[in-house]
Amino acid sequence: MKIAVLSGSPKGDLSVTLQYVRFIQKKLPQHQLKVHHVSHDIQKLEKDGQAFANVIKDIEASDGVLWAFPLYVFLVPSQYKRFIELIWERGAQGAFKNKYTAVLSTSIHFFDHTAHNYMRAICDDLDMKFVDSFSADMDDLFLDEMRNRLLIFAQGLFEAIEKKLPTSKAYSPLTYSKFRYAPGKAKDKVDTRGMKVLVLTDSQDKDSNLARMVKRFQESFAQPIEVVNLYDINIRGGCLGCVQCGFDNICVYEGKDGYIDFFNNKVRHADITIYASTIKDRFMSARMKMSWDRGFFNGHVPAHMGKQMGFIVSGPLSQIPNLRQIMDAWAEMSLGNLAGVVSDECQESAQLDALLQNMATRCIEYSTQVYIRPKTFLGVGGYKLFRDAIWARLRFPFTADYRFYRKHNLFDFPQKDKRYGAFNKQMISMIKNPEMKEMVRKMIKTEMVKGYQKVVDTK
Ligand SMILES: Cc1cc2nc3c(=O)[nH]c(=O)nc-3n(C[C@H](O)[C@H](O)[C@H](O)COP(=O)(O)O)c2cc1C
Incomplete structure (x- = not known):
């Protein structure tokens, strides 16, 4: 069997996930696993059409596809997300149709399920024959039992291809609405009461619903608020996964692009942060994901502690509960409060005006009252996982996290x-x-x- 492995780690050959792929190759040498470092090479694949075509050609010539990636911030790394977007942008879906496929990730199991849900939906959208997924803890390779399970998983993929086993779909295709938003005038403007409101958008077209929603939201306030377009910030690339930031939150990109200054000067000081994005495939844009991943230079320190957050989304959000869950989790893990989520699915401009205006009001009300909704399982469970990891196996290299957790009494073990x-x-x-x-x-x-x-x- 010939399998095209789409490797998702920006670390390329130094990827932990790749060692799982290499182990499969070593133990099952009768099959050929051809690795494409699509995250590591994303800038080349974007610029060089031939390089992208070569990957697609290899997929066409393969019996199956193995998606192999590390978990990055609830999902796949932004570079991998971008590769997935390119498949549609460049009309390469045909290469994936009816191919047998499986998904392999490594992580510390923090929201690995949302990344796997995402990838499963992508496989369904590409009309692939999805066989199985394997979410390994990054250290599972050290365990006999887990190596054994990994091989059973891999053999399952090969067997499905050999025997042409039946597969089923888990997700229905998304349907997009043609609704064009025509914003009305904001009447009763909301007093910001001195709160700093920041809207972070990935809008690329000023006539899009998203751009109009952002403008209408902006006009809901009596005072000016700040709107920053992620495409106006000089961001050289996605997070490289080097974790050199772990010691003291200094990113290797420091002084090399504009992201860190933007984060430190704008995001950190905002009382209210609104993420405004257009849905691309089953998530927000790769550009928005890149900004989330790059925020990892803060390690596992919550980014919006005690602050209000919101989302303005253009696209079929209600058909993607996985993304909605990530939004809730992002707010809870940031120790912020999700003041609202507004999408353009309502089909009526006046209704959308009202929703945006209401979100503006709620943001200021909640911000004034410093209201934080209690965490659900997403935040409670997620925090326990981080707490244990930073206490023990991630204490090195994440020493800055350790200091933060100590200072804020986040090591709240039950025995204490x-x-x-x-x-x-x-x-x-x-x-x-x-x-x-x-x-x-x-x-x-x-x-x-x-x-x-x-x-x-x-x-
Ligand atoms: C920027 C960044 C974000 C991460 N986000 C998550 C996450 O959301 N959930 C998780 O379980 N692990 C997360 N991890 C841990 C990685 O998934 C894990 O270390 C993985 O094994 C790295 O694989 P690689 O060496 O192939 O890149 C993150 C690591 C980095 C560097």
């Missing part, structure tokens, strides 16, 4: 929680006595609610 320790000890010893056990069993419901009732009665 004194509230429950003494109580548990006392109750567990009490129920060793069968009579007491029976008595406690009967009292548990009334006793459990007592503390809550006391708060309601006294506060």
Whole structure:
């Protein structure tokens, strides 16, 4: 079998993920895995049509495709996202149609499911025959058991191709609306009350719905707000994954492009940050993703702590719950508050005017009250994963994160929680006595609610 491997790490040959691919190749030498470093080479693939065509030609000549990438900020790296966009922009979808495919990632399992959902949907959109996915922890290769599982996964792909096994789709195609937004005038303008509002947009066409939505949002305020177009910032490239920023948050791009100054001078100081993007395939644009990835020079430190956030989106957002989940997670993991998400799916300009105006009002209200909605599982679970990682295996090289987590008491391990320790000890010893056990069993419901009732009665 000949498999085209689309390698997604900007680190190229030094990729951890690639070692998983190499291991498969070594153990199953009867198959040929041809690696294309599409993330590492993205700038060449963008500029040089022939280089891109060569990758596509190899896919056409292959029996299957293995998507192999590292997790970057809830998804694939921005360079990989850009490669996926190029497939459609250059009309190369035909090369993927009906090809057997599988997805392999390495990560620390932080939102690996959203990246895999994304890739699965991309495979379905490309009309591929999706066989399986394998989300390895980056250190799984050190374990006999996991290496074994990796080979079973790889053999599954080869077998599906050999035996032409049936596959099914998980996602329906997206449908796009032709609605053209004609913004109305903003009447009751919102007083910013001194809050700094920043809109970060990837709009490339001033007549697009997105550009109009951003303008209408801007006009909702009585005072000027700042709108920055990501294409106006000199960004030399995506995150390189070198993690040299880990020690003290200094990025290798420092002094070489405009992103870090933009982040430090604008994003850090905004009370309200709105991300405004057009949906491209199953996510926002690769340019927006690049700005998220480049923000990784801050390590695992939350970017919008105590601040308001929002999204203005053009495209079929309601058909992509995976993206909606990432938006929620992005806000929760940033320790910010998602004040609103507005898309142009409503089909009525007046309604869209009202939604944008309402989001402007909510942003200022929440910002004034410093309101942060409680985290859901996305933020609670995500934080525990980060906490444990920064405490132990990621303490080096992410020493800046470690200092931040210490300073902000984020190492909130359960064994440190004194509230429950003494109580548990006392109750567990009490129920060793069968009579007491029976008595406690009967009292548990009334006793459990007592503390809550006391708060309601006294506060
Ligand atoms: C910029 C950046 C973002 C990352 N984001 C995530 C993430 O969202 N979830 C996760 O589990 N791991 C994340 N990681 C960890 C990588 O996925 C992991 O280290 C991976 O094995 C790197 O593979 P590679 O060497 O092939 O690039 C991130 C790493 C970097 C450098």
